Amino acid sequence: MDFGTTKYIIYAELVADGYVEKNDIIGAIFGQTEGLLGGDLDLRDLQKSGRIGRIDVEVTNNSNGKSYAKITLPSSLDRIETAIIAATLETIDRVGPCSAKVEVKDIRDIRLEKRKYITNRAKELLETLMDSMTDIHDISEEIREHIRTREIVEYGEEKLPAGPNIDSSDSIIVVEGRADVLNLLRCGIKNVIAVGGISIPKTIVELSKKKITTIFIDGDRGGELILKESLQRCDIDYIARAPKGKEVEELSKKEVLKYLRLRVPVEQYLQQVNRCNDLSRSVVETSKEEEITSTDFNSKEECPKEDSNNKETLTYEVLKSENYELKLEYIRSSIENIKGTNKIKLISPNFEKVLSMEELSEDLLTDVYFIITDTPITQQLIDRFFNNVNSNLVIIGRETHITKKPPNLKILKYEDVM
Template sequence: MPYTGIVKYHVKLSYEVDGLVERADIIGAVFGQTEGLLGPEMNLNELQRVSKVGRIEVEIKTTENTTSGTALLPMSTDIDTCALIAAAIESIDKVGPFDCKFHLDAIDDVRASKKEDIVRRAKEIKQKWSTKSVSEGDTMLKDVHEGFSGKITTYGSNKLPCSTGIFDSSWIILVEGRADILNLLRAGYDNALAIEGAKIDETIKDFCATKDKVVAFLDGDRAGGFILKELKSVVNIDIELRADPGLEVEELTPQRVADILKDATKDIKQQTTEPKKVSEADKQLAEATSKVYNDLNETLEAVGLDSNNEQLFKVPISELVDKLSTQTGIKYLILDGIITQRLLDGANQSGIEYIVGHRIANVSNSDGVILKTFTELGIT
């Protein structure tokens, strides 16, 4: 009958026999000389019958006139029973006509080993998932496939890949390649230029000189360090940023991209907005938003407010578009997430006037809904 128990422990023993014997002799001695020592319920035959002991594995090595080796018993009993069985086997002093000696080497907890394997595999899964997943799942992937390729163009005589926003933006993000630009577009940044290799194109230097701020955002590997050093010898870099160690910019999730760029973005927005006057409408929007921000932040939820700043609903972002299709009277929509095209389309259908979120993706806003970030309103 095959062994069907769940192995908890491996009892490992070594043995020496003063004579030449075979594997079957060792197994016979283990079963025969422990029988009756600990009572009928602890006979190895009985324990095997009830799937408490698995098949005993014996390794054998012979010399001219001795035999030695190891024996392994897989057991699904408690540790006390394991210890008793091990002690009983250690009491064996004969294999056939020959003197012998058994010694317990270890009792390994198989579950502990499995736990280590599970934790190690979980770390691998987490790493793989975190580098390949994107915020808001299928919606943003759809945006990438259908819309982001149209947001990439080229710059200069060498046709360096760039996002279309670099020409109008007051600041620029220098990355290593086209895939990095796509990933930044997913996170809502359309002002990236790819340097395409360690040899820096001279046109990059000229173009960066026209910008108020230059941010270098490079891979977290050794090559990224070399490229950064070369880039700094050609271009005046205001802010140096790197992907997480061992990762490339293209592998980061949109949320991680935003986290890394957060401080740089905040500084730049403060510089560009400080000389401007805040409109009365923005003051009212900031006031309404600040009242719900603390309870909303880091919840992945959204809140709808009416014209009197009364809360109409609070739902998970994953349910927001469906909620907008049935809700009326919303003036302010405030969410702990990214303002995407799909969300904006749903808001247009509901007559929403203002949307506030952490970031704004590349959207077409022909209906004039006012889009703001918490940073622009001075809330974060």
């Protein structure tokens, strides 16, 4: 059935007490409704004007002395007029010589099906459009990469990857490899040159003596090694560093500019190294291996790593130090030590103890600064041991489940300090 401009479809069923055919039923529909609703809703006039579509009748069974039929009537009237037409069909009580009964089963808004089709088709078209946009993006990126690659020059006798402005600029930025050069070119920085390995080339050594030199290293062990050798062989003026665990080639434009702005003068860096060396020697008096690990290089209070074969282990005596980062590193190390043990570590400037939850008691909490627990911090635990705390005690736990805490008590989760 071609519904054209149809808005609604009326579905009805007819039962006649005798044998009737399709034409008999259509005749009864027009004949028994004629004049019933006046000229405005006369079925013949509505069909002539196209506001009622072709009435379809399907006789489904003629047996046992009865006839059954399904009636479909399309309507482009509004919903009120359509409902009136549907109700009118139920006034038909005879078909030919036979008594009959009509019951409307449903009025369906065909526009809902059209909207559903439109929605589904629009999704398909949008997916096609998005695929096309992705292709355009790939092409654009390929073009940009080509332009950046063309800007790279081979500089010096070692043919180092570099930007085009090395000679014309009064400053240079030294990075590790070709990918780092490409990334800085993408950010519009063209006075960049790569060492091409861990060993510092002679060309960069000579350039550092003539130009203001910033070394921009990765936040990993390789970056530390390059920095160490460059400080020994080159005339470095500033040091910039990617965040721990990230490489310069991975940074966004915003990050590249940020960490270059946060570069530190080499004199300040060396002062930090010396200060941390002094602190580390005062931490313990033994010759145990030291594990002082630096945090974000760009933090003003950070201690850069020192490459030493005689390292010492941080202990609770660190708490007596004035260095915040050193204390924080000790707390992080303590968290790592008890992870997976379901135990509790008590830390004061004079001792540290690792206990099970059953061994914890109030008398052990005197002079304790930090408590690190590998068990959840619950309200029951707080109520039992820490309601009468008089100091600024800090409890650090794997997770917290509390509703009320004493005012002098600080409660943190692992992720707050890691």
